[in-house]
Amino acid sequence: DSGVTQTPKHLITATGQRVTLRCSPRSGDLSVYWYQQSLDQGLQFLIQYYNGEERAKGNILERFSAQQFPDLHSELNLSSLELGDSALYFCASSPRLAGGYQETQYFGPGTRLLVL
């Protein structure tokens, strides 16, 4: 158990809908990362937050957005969902350093999203 929690575990929704995925980082970790894992795209970095501020942005679509709250939990919002958004979405957290690319990331169990 990494200490990172994600809810829900599974989510089934329809095209055009909007969903929110939630992540609670390990106790004391200030950085949160979001990843998408799909069969055709592999594991892709979406976005990073550090202590409430956006820190780095990867291959995140404009239909997707995220935020990190004062209690350090984070939410990933996916809107106008398409069939191709079906994937496993992971959250990861790391301690302390904002730009510390030496930091190990600890991954949550993921949320499996199915768009029908």
Next chain:
Amino acid sequence: AQSVAQPEDQVNVAEGNPLTVKCTYSVSGNPYLFWYVQYPNRGLQFLLKYITGDNLVKGSYGFEAEFNKSQTSFHLKKPSALVSDSALYFCAVRDVNDMRFGAGTRLTVKP
């Protein structure tokens, strides 16, 4: 742009034999390299990382990786494979703005 490549989709070894999972990288500056393992229906688990220092990095579960700058490689190794090592293995490279993962290598260890 930085990238990593895992040239093998699948690696099969017999239990007790040594295993190697290959990774090559391309970066413009100093490489920060990681190996993660993913078991079925689970998140990724950190195995080890190379930041600087000794080229041989020791990690969790008896795994180690050898950083080779001239060959731009960071192969994952274990002297004696276990059936429980069967999983999906990811190599990754990190810089300040991005984390790039390889496509993954599925390791199967047969009894």
